Amino acid sequence: MGKRHSELLILKEIAELLNTGTNMDEMLSGVLKKLLQVTELDTGWIFLMDGDGSFQLAARENLPPALCYQNLEPMCKGECWCTDRYNNGRLEKATNIIECKRIEEAIEYNWGETNGLTHHATVPLRAGEEKFGILNVGSPKKTFFHEDELALLESIAFQIGTALKRIKLIQKEKELALTAERNRLARDLHDxxxxxxxxxxxxxxxxxxxxxxxxxxxxxxxxxxxxxxxxxxxxxxxxxxxPQGLENGVVSALCSYGQMLGLNLQTEVKGLLTLPGRVEETVWRIGQEALANCKKHSQQSDAMIQFMIESNFLNMLIKDSGCGFIYDQNQELPSLGLKSMKERTESINGDFTLISHPGLGTSIKVRIPI
CATH class of the missing domain: 1.10.287 (Helix Hairpins)
Incomplete structure (x- = not known):
């Protein structure tokens, strides 16, 4: 009776955390820890999955050393049976996974101790028909999960999926509110x-x-x-x-902005450019700042914008043939605008590169996962 009461209390704490949490990483980490308590399992991790099949390790608890090898490399790269089943639509409910491919590879390449972990249960995180990722849990020497265990995991996974959907809706609502406020300010300033x-x-x-x-x-x-x-x-x-024209795509908007600044822009686009909303807005802000710098500092009216899609990455290059300046890539960026572009790029896990030499112009390169 005491154990059952303790389990109910933990389940209640999980529900409260999922209903009130707004920070996704903190919420998933806290729920995973409490889930292992109630199930008396040792190890767990959560993958959040993207529509293109890529994934990120969003939470982990008590991973064995073998899976933590080289700063969690085994958990951040490569394919496995659970992600494959998720991506091809075969992972519809909580299920036993025969063996963990990541553990097998860790043993094969001698990445460290596995602490007896060989198998895990895997559960899709979903809300209705919408899926968000995978919950995996296991324990040393445990090779099979009973129906009642899987049912409990599935119930909690559904709650996690519902909470993830709620957080995504809140984020979208905030973005819409911010856009509406920007539009209001723009109208007021214009009028x-x-x-x-x-x-x-x-x-x-x-x-x-x-x-x-x-x-x-x-x-x-x-x-x-x-x-x-x-x-x-x-x-x-x-x-x-x-920005006028952003509804027609970020390339169109940046070309219009460049014309408004009085720049002669040469554009080149390779690959289909359909970007997620947050990526598109970030790219627009970076490009806008870069073009403004061309206008203010290059002492030339010619500039080039290049967009290239390859291997799920967007590569953007904005270049002028102006006066340039002395810049050592080992030093801090010399202006607030350049720092802002770098921060915006890194906020969506991208890479920012500045190249400039006196008399040879300035190039800004941005590489962003999409």
């Missing part, structure tokens, strides 16, 4: 500040034409130039908040 600056430019022009005094003419001319510069900056800011 108020933008119009005021335009009126100021016209007024200065009229004042210059009405006076015969050369000093006053120069003053009005200076005011007109200043108003026009501020107007250009405001238009660029409105573009940043609400």
């Amino acid at each position: 108020s500040v933008n119009q005021i600056l335009f009126s100021l430019s016209l007024t200065a022009r009229g004042g210059r034409e009405m006076t015969e005094n050369e000093e006053v003419k120069e003053t009005f001319a200076f005011l007109q130039d200043l108003a026009q510069e501020a107007l250009n900056e405001m238009r660029a800011l409105i573009w940043q908040l609400r």
